Amino acid sequence: MDTTRTATIDVPPHDTRTRDARPRRRTLIQHTGWAYWPIAFIARLPFAMMTVGVLMLVVAETRSVGLGGLTSAAVGVGVVVAGPVIGDLVDRHGQRRVLVPVGLANGILLALFPLIVMGGMPEGAVLGAALAIGLTAPQAAAMSRSRLLTIIGSRLDPERRGVTTTRIMSYESAADETAFVIGPFLVGILAAVIAPWAPIAIAAVLSFGFVTAFALHPTARVRPIVGDAAAERAPIRAVFSTRILILVGATFGVGMFFGGTLTSLTAFAQAQGDEARAGLLYGLMGIGSAVLALGVVLLPARFAARWRWILFSLVLTLAAVGYTSAHDFSSVMVWLLVMGLGVGPNLVTLFSLAGERAPAGRAATTMTLLGSALTLAQALTSAVVGWVAEEVSLAAAMAVPALAGVIVLCLGILNAAASRRAPAASVPPTSRETAQMSR
Template identity: 30%
Template sequence: MKSYLNVLATPGAWRFLLPALVARLPFAMLQLGILLLVEWATGSYGAAGVAAAAAAVSQAIAGPQTGRLADRHGQARVLLPQVALHGLALGTLLALATAQAPTSLLVLTAALAGASMPQVGAMVRARWAYRLGGSARLNTAFAVESITDELTFTVAPVLLVLLSTGYSPVVALLVALVLVVVGTTVFAGVRTGMPEPAPVRARSAGGVLRLRGVVPLAVAFLAMGSVFGTLQVGIISLTAALGTPASAGAIYGTFSAASVLGGLLYGAVRWRVSATARLVVGLALLAAATSTFTVAGTIPLLYGTAALAGLVIAPVVITGYTIIDGLVPAEVRTESFTLLGGAIGLGIATGASAAGQLVDQFGPSLAFVVPPVTTVLAALLVLARRRGLRARPPAVTSAPEPAPLPG
């Protein structure tokens, strides 16, 4: 635990970590919340699925553009108008759903709510990289962020479902709206660790996708997102087929808990193996672990395979963020982080859609063929492009590591 305590003891870190945690809970509630809201308003799961997918895809597309603006103009100047726009879009969606507006209007507004969602998680990672750049503690800081993501994506849906069933989806998303506005506003006001805006001349005209090594990493994160999306659909459908639908939540919770454990163990190690080699091996192990779902025909086996896959996935995510931090210039760091986050979101939507089609056509077990295929292909791509994933030569692009406070 010493490595984690050293990172969390970074002067001023808690000033931005606490409001960021509040702002990140709604991020994990939005897609499922829109699904429940639109189904409640229209009575159609088909319409709800389209609206949720529209939010996910628009978020994946707009996220890197938000990161680009944050790199260029500073986090606060982007987050404050963005959270205001998000509040307006989500509030309008709630009003339209309550009024039972046409589905097309609900889908359009859901897309606006997704596109305007503040990318606080990527901006926290950018702050860590700015403060700890060049330090061995950065890998541990990224592990902290991966664990935080996993916890929020475990806790937030539970809170959302409790509020939706106890009251209504409108109340649930109103709570999410309050949390995102308060958390983002406070986070934007904390200047601790905030990177300095980059000059326009340092920007790449084609965006970060034109930079060396970024495309293979984006594909790897898309594959990891497909794991999350596929397991959500596959576990729910298979447990229902086995006659124990209530166990789906506990099985997915096992996956999340194992991911937290895997991230903790991985982040505490000072690795001597290159990050690229770790990424290739991690993706291959993830393919092997997720392939066991295809033969997990009982509830105990589902628990075991979920734990196995969870142990592997957080280290792969951490490694990807570590690699991209060493690849891209500091002035495009936030854009790069939001790109990877958007790739995961797009992978979730794609994986869930593909798994749903396979379940409908061939049964629950066939849904689990998606993750091994996507992760193996990603591992092969990373292996083939490994030379382009070497870190850039160090440059003076970030603030020096702060000295401890007196006393």
């Protein structure tokens, strides 16, 4: 076997010399190959586009903001229902066998959705189609995290795993931030330049092409080495432990923040007579957030994850309170920039802790659970905040991001208290090398 090629990450477990001598000295990029990174990034764009794209298409065709919000929420419900199931199937059968049919089904449903909406189908059919889109969402971001964590845990030297894990979680969170900015931005541009159906059609093409390419990439074959602790798959109930559910709750809070900020910012820009400016301002927050997310790797290791969670949640909450009181574009820009400084590092911290706490052989299930919570919260909050902005007040809508920040902060405090009480023996065997980083 030629161990210099990317596909050789599936080194036979019985070959101790090859497994321990050469592959563990290679870097993560040498294991994945350079092509993996752009493929994995573009593969997450359909997921970032579908919620907003469905909303805009339904509103444009039916003139009903209420139906649009319900349709967007249906996508989110489908994601959160199917996410843990898809994650469990991936942990059992591997990413390739699951992602190929799921990605193809999602592409087909996305391609059919404009026909359903524009064909005057009943509201129930529209909501059912949106739910099916969510149920088949491939969640490439969660799969990428799981795939990379598996490579790190089974192919890199133990002394390099902790630092590499932090760097990869920083990159993945920054990539998510960028995708969540580019996704809605592409939806707005394509809808304005071509037609409201165009974003969904483009998302279908990306799902067919790049999700399939991501699923078929050689890294999809990587599995934990037989004989390692990670090879002993924990039962599914282990994923629903308190230590992981607290991360799911915090990720739900971050999703609330995203949905509340985007929708309230759109309502604010509309009230100011410049609705098109909302996307640019939201992108400004996302870019700053992505940059600082990458900067988390520069923080000293003694700055434990539980304290990072609290500090950056406090920054997020205080900035969101300031955003609530903004009355013009200039002040909104300032508060959006500061909010970005808090949300990016929070995502890095939450997903890093999820990687450490994932039960043995359940990395994909854990990551999809967090990703599902993020998407569901964003979809539901967007629908609720849109209603609040129309039926209650703009000020009430702009207060939702602050509420989301408080939720993330309170859960961070609860996590810190629980971490101090937790005995060392409670740390899962798959995370012993990196557990010290979060204590």
